[in-house]
Amino acid sequence: MQIDLRTVTIKPLRHTFDNIARRIGADKPASRYQEGTLDMQQEANYHYRPTWDPDHLIYDRDRTAIRMADWYGFKDPRQFYYGAYALARAKQQDTAEANFDFVENRGLAATLPDDIRDTVLKLLVPLRHVAWGGNMNNAAVCAYGYGTAFTQPCIYQAMDQLGIAQYLTRVGLLLGDVEALDAAKRAWMEDDTWQGLRRYVEDTMVLRDPVELFVAQNVALDGLLYPLVYETIIDDVLSAKGGTPVAMLTQFMTDWYAETRRWVDATVKTAAAESDANKAVVGGWIAQWRDRAAAALLPVGRIALGARADELTAEVVQQFNARMAKAGVPV
Amino acid sequence: MSTVFIALQTNEETRPVIEAIVQDNPDAVVNEQPAMVKIDAQDRLVIRRETIEELIGRPFDLQELQINLITMTGNLDQTDDEMVLYWRA
């Protein structure tokens, strides 16, 4: 029996789940981000200890040195729950697809000056391995971090990094061939240019503190790499030399970084604002990993910038420091 | 002989897909359930891109099936041209 029920006005017994009402302070309609995030992770009465980490509970606040009275103090300014996330990325991939089509259909890759193509292949294609590391590291933060508000964006970030690695692979295939991917991998494994960065990535893969890993990957490394490579090198330096098609192929990364850094900043800010102890720990991590990342990126920057690499990397570091100061962690 | 099956949501997008499956697998049995169609076949079931494209008159990517898939059984082998479900004898 189908009855027309639209006209019935009934008073709801409650407007959201009790745990949400407790957190937002009143029984009022809550957002999908809130209902899909708050208290999603189990909190009490775990049955067994992990056989792979018997010193900790399944989800354990003590896996990190950061202390939070409430791990749901973290908020994603983008308010990403899965649906909002998937829709946002689908829109960006639509643009990316159109950009790739545009470059491919008009044969723009062939119009690139040889030295630009060469630079792009040498610089961008090995970065797909860096993104792969970003995928693994964010998966680890998601797996071993505490509280959905902190861990949820990390699975999105992990899969974004995989997407970026795949876009970079397509750039390699478009401007070169499968051979270009192999050459880039050889460089990644053997060339001096890349060894500092590869060591950085491998060293982060053994970090056990999820918040430190978050800092080393999302704050320090990506916080320097994206402005240096995508903003400074591709959008400014290469575009001025006829490399605009490359900027089209990497638009996803540029937009993605502008969006995700807001979440990264908010996370740093919340952790540091919690206590002086947190601030000291986070600040220490940021300074340490920033210095290592800057040193590792310098030879990579030289591929495109030559002698100007030192100066432009220093500029990026300065901007990074200003950004961290704004997030409440002067370093 | 073992049964392999695939179940799809019933809607406008899957109608030609189901038709294509029936064309390519003459022995397949179609079971209609509320909002869902389950197609059983013996040992092997193939879904061919070309057959679907002929029916819908536009290019079709087999990965589009993702959207309306409910469940399936058997080993899966997927290429650009076909998706095969099978049991090994």
Next chain:
Amino acid sequence: MDMQAAKKKLGLKERYAVMTRGLDWTPSYQKMEDIYPYIAYEGIKIHDWDKWEDPFRLTMDAYWKYQAEKERKLYAIIDAFNQNNGHLNVTDARYINTVKLFVSGISPLEYVAHRGFAHAGRAFPGPGPRVACLMQSLDEIRHAQTQVHAISNYNKYYNGMHDFHHAHDRVWFLSVPKSFFDDAITAGPFEFMVAIGFSFEYVLTNLLFVPFVSGAAYNGDMGTMTFGFSAQSDEARHMTLGLEVIKFILEQDPANVPIVQRWIDKWTWRGYRVLTLVAMMMDYMLPKRTMSWKEAWEVYFEENGGALFKDLARYGITMPKCAEQIALEKDHLSHQAWSTFYNYAMAANFHTWMPDEDEMAWLAGKYPDSFDKHYRPRYAYWREQAAKGNRFYNKTLPMLCQTCQIPMIFTEPGDPTKICYREADYKGDKYHFCSDHCKKIFEDEPEKYVQAWLPVHQIYQGNCFPEGTDPSVEGFDPLAAVLRYYKLEHGRDNMDFDASEDKRNFAEWRGQATRNI
């Protein structure tokens, strides 16, 4: 253009290979065992991760595109369902109790699956399985959230769901599904994959979702039907992952076979015990029935699982032995479970009731060998008592099985008149089990299962009262205190459906739609 044309176009498999495994490298600055510390201790031997066959080859751009389309459709239907008071279209208000069971028992498991696949994905050194696991991790948070979002509207109008996260971590029967997933995520990454990827997703998920989702369709619940089918579209990917994982492990080394067989035996049984809740939902809680539990078991396990284990026989894998006992239990499982919940309706977050005459006839038809003989007389008696004002509520706490955590309600295989009890001694303590299979699981890993947070033990130890409770004061009411600890509202969330606010409200609201007031 010429340069483009000269290039060979990569096929799906090659293309996917450069997009995933091509990204990986062998580290030299850190040791493999430090980057992947969790893969050795289970004893599984992998010689060549490159032998991994990718099931669905979905790159992230395609993933985003298709998933966004699913989400758009799903939320459009949820919105329409909510705006139109779609909940008043369900067959009758008893149906809503399946939704309560689902959101408090199953949705939180979707979340654990999300975290578990993030862990497994990170743990595997092979890039193929790693990517597949991480994609599943992403899907699983989708499932957890779409379920909460779809059910959110029910929570506004009906009781029992208002604090489901809190309930999941505490309420006695919810420790059954919770301990199942806790068991899986605390196992090593290979066992997790066999437990969830294979045994649960591949072998048992059809029994959970197809009946639940078609149950929703039969009972007019468009919202639930839509999220169910939408989640299932991801499930097809997960199922093939589960099957590929198992084939991969088995092909890598013959020494893996007995380990995997033990896991398949264990997890088929563990999963089946959790499905007890689904069995009773199918046979008792859906006002309009789809198929009986027994029929579903026959189609989705005996027939389909039979084909699967025939396929795996080449490796020396056999049908789990517990299948024999499950076949004996299929005439009894749902009835014994429903009787238990009818008994303990005081301490549950959903309502129970006795089936009416038509429903009894349906049950007798579906279970000709057991229903009239063993269960109808029991129900007739309870109904008679209820009519006299003596609706029976059991206030004595039951003994729980140490492994599956279900009360010891199941009967001996082959003798439905005798309760099945098993016990084992470990380090000076006695442990109790519902079955030989649960006992065997315990004996294989006693140090794990002695840790179980058993709700009844915890109540007796005084750990399930709100903070500050003094059980020694005169007139202390332990049940009331436990319900407060559960955050269940006595008289609204629990007890018999007949006297429930849900029933009254639903009737009144539906009345408004059909009458002029």
